[in-house]
Amino acid sequence: MTTEQLTVTIIITSWKNTVGRADKFFSTLTEEQFLLEVAPGRNRILYLLGHLTAVHDGLHTILGLGERMHPELDAMFVSKPDKEIEPLPSISALRKYWTDVNGSLSEKFAGLLPQEWLQRHMAMSEEDYGRDPTRNRLSVLLSRTNHLSYHLGQAVLAIK
């Protein structure tokens, strides 16, 4: 394994493990539990599921991996806080979107060569990337992995 392969593998594995932990958590929940708030007056688990799905879906665009699957989620789960938009998609629909989006990313990731992970992400100009080559696809994936951990830490609080 080259150094390039090794470090890319480590970062993708960290992403997959974190998605796996979230999957496992969401899969244990009843429909009623998805309506619980993570703390009094805060987001419901349902909203976090939609938010994470929308943000992960956005990786298709920022990593240059093709069209988003559910751009309609942004208006409900990114631009607006929880409890402002009604009706939201059903919990079973959201669970399916979550699985579909992460499945699609997993497939696209498998098609990228290690050196392609080191290329700039799509929200960066060539010029800015020239100045700071650490702003590449890998750094975006790291940032989204931490974003997932952050909200997963919150979601588990809703369940005793």
Next chain:
Amino acid sequence: MTTEQLTVTIIITSWKNTVGRADKFFSTLTEEQFLLEVAPGRNRILYLLGHLTAVHDGLHTILGLGERMHPELDAMFVSKPDKEIEPLPSISALRKYWTDVNGSLSEKFAGLLPQEWLQRHMAMSEEDYGRDPTRNRLSVLLSRTNHLSYHLGQAVLAIK
């Protein structure tokens, strides 16, 4: 910048940014706020600060970077849940430990060469590392960065 330098830089930057966000959050809190629970019946922020400090301190050992600074924290903040051990160190002591531990790590990290980050971590045998070279220092640092994000997501919930 070589590929090795680039990926190591990205991973260390992600760690530093996350520690920076936690620093910023903790620095805004009053002594009273450190006593708030992140959700009803859950950990207090004070406990999360001690827990994160103990786990970060443990990086000295697992990354082979020298002696731990505060091994006594494990018995209070890792082996036991919140509210089981009294008295705990004062909040000002815990803030100092947090800053000292992260500062020490930052110094030690600066002294590691990129290829040293790809070496096995100290909880791995040479034999196991031979079978799985992704179990290296970088993967440990990624895991601890996500651990920090997870608890930071919880800590912010305590504050309105």
